[in-house]
Amino acid sequence: MADKIKSDIHLALIHYPVYNKKGETVTSSVTTLDVHDISRVARTFAVSSFYVVTPLKTQRQLVERLIEHWLAGYGAEYNPTRKEALLATRVTNNLKDTVSDLIRRCGQKPMTVATGAKRFPKSIEFRCLREKIRRGKPILLLFGTGWGLEKSILNEADYVLDPIDGIGQYNHLPVRAAIAIILDRLLARVKK
Amino acid sequence: MADKIKSDIHLALIHYPVYNKKGETVTSSVTTLDVHDISRVARTFAVSSFYVVTPLKTQRQLVERLIEHWLAGYGAEYNPTRKEALLATRVTNNLKDTVSDLIRRCGQKPMTVATGAKRFPKSIEFRCLREKIRRGKPILLLFGTGWGLEKSILNEADYVLDPIDGIGQYNHLPVRAAIAIILDRLLARVKK
Numbered sequence: 001m002a003d004k005i006k007s008d009i010h011l012a013l014i015h016y017p018v019y020n021k022k023g024e025t026v027t028s029s030v031t032t033l034d035v036h037d038i039s040r041v042a043r044t045f046a047v048s049s050f051y052v053v054t055p056l057k058t059q060r061q062l063v064e065r066l067i068e069h070w071l072a073g074y075g076a077e078y079n080p081t082r083k084e085a086l087l088a089t090r091v092t093n094n095l096k097d098t099v100s101d102l103i104r105r106c107g108q109k110p111m112t113v114a115t116g117a118k119r120f121p122k123s124i125e126f127r128c129l130r131e132k133i134r135r136g137k138p139i140l141l142l143f144g145t146g147w148g149l150e151k152s153i154l155n156e157a158d159y160v161l162d163p164i165d166g167i168g169q170y171n172h173l174p175v176r177a178a179i180a181i182i183l184d185r186l187l188a189r190v191k192k
Numbered sequence: 193m194a195d196k197i198k199s200d201i202h203l204a205l206i207h208y209p210v211y212n213k214k215g216e217t218v219t220s221s222v223t224t225l226d227v228h229d230i231s232r233v234a235r236t237f238a239v240s241s242f243y244v245v246t247p248l249k250t251q252r253q254l255v256e257r258l259i260e261h262w263l264a265g266y267g268a269e270y271n272p273t274r275k276e277a278l279l280a281t282r283v284t285n286n287l288k289d290t291v292s293d294l295i296r297r298c299g300q301k302p303m304t305v306a307t308g309a310k311r312f313p314k315s316i317e318f319r320c321l322r323e324k325i326r327r328g329k330p331i332l333l334l335f336g337t338g339w340g341l342e343k344s345i346l347n348e349a350d351y352v353l354d355p356i357d358g359i360g361q362y363n364h365l366p367v368r369a370a371i372a373i374i375l376d377r378l379l380a381r382v383k384k
Contacts, residue, residue: 021271033225036366037366037368037369040364040365040366040369041365041366041369043358043362043364044356044358044359044360044362044363044364044365044369045358045359046358046359046360079213081362081364084362084364085362085364164236164376164380165380166235166236166237166238166379166380167236167237167238167379167380168236168238170235170236170273170276170277171236172232172235172236172273172276172277173232173233173236173372174228174229174232174233174368176229176366176368176369176372177229177232177233177236177368177369177371177372178372179369180365180368180369180370180372180373181372181373181376184356184373184376184377185376187358187359188356188357188358188359
């Protein structure tokens, strides 16, 4: 029953354009573990869709094969909880195509919210984004792999979410962990 | 400066006794990605120590070599944020040895708090555990790999923490994601 409470939240895990360790703009490789972990976290918080975004055709095909294996192949029988997690996982070429796909599916343009380890003038607080979620507008959260989203993505996004403040100055969370914490802060709290 | 706010929280990632998919008690394999991810999350929330607990000598040696590589080997130069994350990571044989090590280091027995996807009669709320943390008693949080901690660990622990309620009934978070969410709920909130 509680499964029916589905928020209009979507995730995009972006592999280009992101920074590498040296601050250069690169295309990062898709990590299959990211796909599984983030799909499970997304399913836990009833996220409507999780897009794996990469311009590399071979990597998109890899993720499509992975999804196919767990949804319809031997994997579906072997591990049903993994199948269930991957039901909302999709693959796209770039951010523009992701937004187009969402417009087609939801009938309206989602608000884009970039995430990262730094605070910007247009950063918004978690509390503020939770309020927007409550109002029901579709929201696409953007997460960067590698050393984070390129500035162009942050500039073009409607909002940038406040970074996760831990205790102290260390801010090198794996993207998998950041997504788990952000969804918990935005969505689990709404329920309580 | 903020780095000085260090809570007396410790983590144990337990590889035996845990359940497998069939509900049998097994020793799960150490995943090196768990070690890196959880070390980064632990560092973010200024956790005092993170124990990788396994009875398998070869696996303990693997983790010790991994830590050595990133702390003192080429890795320390290649990726300093990984080095910093691993400073609090330790390896032990079993839960008893972990508690003994903590008594030796902290001068008192920690309160043990098991975690899992189910609620038990002795489960405590996050709010309640946050309050205990504020009072400053050392706390050892126990996390199970595989399909979760064996019942004996839950029975012997001083407390069991409430499960992470997402939205709906799906409760198959990766342990990496569960640790990120639990530390955020217990520790980041204290600061705010």
